[in-house]
Amino acid sequence: MSLEVNITKKLPGFELKVDFKVDNDILGFLGASGSGKSMTLRCIAGIVTPDSGRIVLNGHVLFDSTSKINVPIRKRKVGFLFQNYALFPNMTVEQNIGFGLIKSMSKVEKDHRIKKKIIDLQLAGMEKRYPYQLSGGQQQRVALARALVVDPEILLLDEPFSALDEHLRNSMIVRLMEDLKEFKGTSIFVTHNMEEAYQLCNNIIIIAGGSIDAMGHKDAIFNNPPTLYSAKLTGCKNISKARKAAPNIIEAVDWGCRITFKCEIEGDITYIGIRAHYLEISEEYEAINTFNCWVVFTSEALFRIKVYLKFSEPIGDEKKYHIMWDISKEEWDLVKQNPLPLKIRINPEKVIQIK
Amino acid sequence: MSEYSPLWISIKTSITATVIVFFIGIYVAWFMASYKGRARGLLDGILTLPMVLPPTVVGFILLLIIGKNYPIGKLLSGFGINLIFTWFATVIAATVVAFPLMYRTCVGAFSQIDVNVINAARTLGVSEWKIFWKVAVPLAWPGIAAGTVLAFARALGEFGATIMIAGSIPGETQTIPIAIYFAVVAGETGNAIKWVILIFIISLTVMIVSDKWSQKQMFLVSSARRK
Numbered sequence: 001m002s003l004e005v006n007i008t009k010k011l012p013g014f015e016l017k018v019d020f021k022v023d024n025d026i027l028g029f030l031g032a033s034g035s036g037k038s039m040t041l042r043c044i045a046g047i048v049t050p051d052s053g054r055i056v057l058n059g060h061v062l063f064d065s066t067s068k069i070n071v072p073i074r075k076r077k078v079g080f081l082f083q084n085y086a087l088f089p090n091m092t093v094e095q096n097i098g099f100g101l102i103k104s105m106s107k108v109e110k111d112h113r114i115k116k117k118i119i120d121l122q123l124a125g126m127e128k129r130y131p132y133q134l135s136g137g138q139q140q141r142v143a144l145a146r147a148l149v150v151d152p153e154i155l156l157l158d159e160p161f162s163a164l165d166e167h168l169r170n171s172m173i174v175r176l177m178e179d180l181k182e183f184k185g186t187s188i189f190v191t192h193n194m195e196e197a198y199q200l201c202n203n204i205i206i207i208a209g210g211s212i213d214a215m216g217h218k219d220a221i222f223n224n225p226p227t228l229y230s231a232k233l234t235g236c237k238n239i240s241k242a243r244k245a246a247p248n249i250i251e252a253v254d255w256g257c258r259i260t261f262k263c264e265i266e267g268d269i270t271y272i273g274i275r276a277h278y279l280e281i282s283e284e285y286e287a288i289n290t291f292n293c294w295v296v297f298t299s300e301a302l303f304r305i306k307v308y309l310k311f312s313e314p315i316g317d318e319k320k321y322h323i324m325w326d327i328s329k330e331e332w333d334l335v336k337q338n339p340l341p342l343k344i345r346i347n348p349e350k351v352i353q354i355k
Numbered sequence: 356m357s358e359y360s361p362l363w364i365s366i367k368t369s370i371t372a373t374v375i376v377f378f379i380g381i382y383v384a385w386f387m388a389s390y391k392g393r394a395r396g397l398l399d400g401i402l403t404l405p406m407v408l409p410p411t412v413v414g415f416i417l418l419l420i421i422g423k424n425y426p427i428g429k430l431l432s433g434f435g436i437n438l439i440f441t442w443f444a445t446v447i448a449a450t451v452v453a454f455p456l457m458y459r460t461c462v463g464a465f466s467q468i469d470v471n472v473i474n475a476a477r478t479l480g481v482s483e484w485k486i487f488w489k490v491a492v493p494l495a496w497p498g499i500a501a502g503t504v505l506a507f508a509r510a511l512g513e514f515g516a517t518i519m520i521a522g523s524i525p526g527e528t529q530t531i532p533i534a535i536y537f538a539v540v541a542g543e544t545g546n547a548i549k550w551v552i553l554i555f556i557i558s559l560t561v562m563i564v565s566d567k568w569s570q571k572q573m574f575l576v577s578s579a580r581r582k
Contacts, residue, residue: 047474073477080478086471090493099489100479143475150479 003154003186007043007053016210022186028201029190030233036210037190041156045080046073058153079152083159085143087131093142094127100150117145121179136164137172144179155187161196173199194234198222206230228354231273236352238323239273255311255322257291261348271354274346276326281335282345289348292341296321305332309344360526361534362553368530369510372449376506380457381499385487388465406455410515413451417520444521445528449510457506464498465491500569507561
């Protein structure tokens with residue numbers, strides 16, 4: 001059960017150029033909108049034809065530009081879950097699910113399969129309803145049932161949660177994980193939401209401007225993003241240009257401070273970053289990696305607060321800041337009792353080093 | 356020949372032309388709705404032309420194509436087939452002038468369909484034939500029905516091209532519009548009024564019936580689009 005993709009396609013504004021391999025896994029495609037992630041899925045499904053390259057699914061060549069192979073969509077055995085679910089509005093739930101079942105199958109067998117999927121995806125009682133009579137979550141499950149009933153070899157999910165309300169999203173993600181357990185093949189999940197990608201996938205590919213920016217296990221990608229773009233995309237808010245000042249010291253140029261590491265740093269460093277919730281308040285004065293910070297302004301969310309800090313005293317009404325600190329409101333109520341400047345420690349173990 | 360022969364000829368001609376236009380129109384429209392090739396503008400223009408040209412010009416061109424003295428007409432008469440000044444010529448004239456109305460309306464209706472729905476059907480392994488009849492046509496139904504009614508109305512009212520290639524042979528090619536013209540020319544105003552009223556009745560009936568017919572489909576399609 002494997003998928004190999006190595007394709008290029010010229011698109012207005014950029015060139016799509018991706019090369020990856022996936023084995024029996026849930027692979028996440030993370031990228032901003034317009035980065036080419038959905039386009040890659042469309043190429044795999046055959047909806048869009050790449051300019052050149054090769055796509056091989058479980059040993060079957062689906063596309064090969066050199067030997068002029070381009071298997072039509074309907075013969076690719078690819079399950080595709082569209083962003084808007086794309087249900088047939090003129091058919092009931094059971095007609096939608098049964099639409100892809102082949103003619104030669106007996107009626108009993110067909111009914112049995114449809115029934116099984118209806119039970120698996122908890123759609124019992126909705127067999128006779130039309131898509132417009134269903135909620136967004138139910139529509140998604142019908143679309144999934146419809147894709148899975150024909151036994152696809154791969155399942156492609158194109159931003160399946162973006163059309164759902166925020167409060168529904170989390171329970172739908174948990175549910176989709178359950179539903180996907182039944183499915184034995186490879187799945188590719190496209191999203192621009194890092195939380196979704198982390199929850200659902202094992203391996204992640206970060207795609208930017210049509211090419212692969214980073215790929216690897218999700219923990220590696222999220223804890224140690226290898227590129228500037230992947231650091232930003234995985235939600236690292238504090239990034240500074242950096243250079244090595246000594247074998248174990250990195251100078252953060254934008255912030256004007258030096259961070260001392262326990263051991264020597266290999267290779268060159270171009271940027272460093274620290275996630276907003278990893279900053280710490282330090283009680284000791286003059287401790288290592290602790291810096292004086294002034295609060296420039298704060299921005300309150302529902303349960304947390306974003307504190308914008310500067311490493312030097314702000315002049316007048318200045319709104320420029322160096323780093324952002326994300327802490328709970330309770331914590332902030334304690335911290336703000338301290339006199340300015342605050343003593344902020346940057347834990348070198350949490351620092352993201354970008355080569 | 357009965358007194359009412361123009362009525363039967365008109366109905367027979369319009370229904371036959373509408374059936375032909377229905378099938379050819381939706382297929383060509385389905386093809387053109389997704390065709391992105393270089394010749395798109397030209398093809399679209401040619402297919403719409405009979406609607407824009409004066410009917411007499413259409414009739415003249417048809418005469419050049421199927422007339423006995425021209426290549427295709429000669430070829431056909433070699434097989435013993437003569438189309439000019441026969442009932443078939445009324446059907447040909449009505450079909451050609453009614454086609455663009457069906458074609459245009461259907462292209463519009465098909466391009467309204469969410470392409471993802473069609474692609475979803477393709478990923479399920481369903482044949483293009485089944486997708487066309489079970490997904491595309493039902494989803495475009497309000498447009499197709501409207502196009503069919505327009506095509507029927509146009510076929511029923513056809514005069515210019517018909518008179519050029521089918522003439523006015525009572526009991527054979529004389530349709531209601533032609534009968535009206537000759538009645539007026541001959542000063543038989545009463546006769547002309549009789550045919551005018553008849554054509555009113557037919558047109559209105561067709562409109563009302565087809566409207567009822569497409570309402571259920573309209574409801575399904577629009578409710579799906581509303582969200």
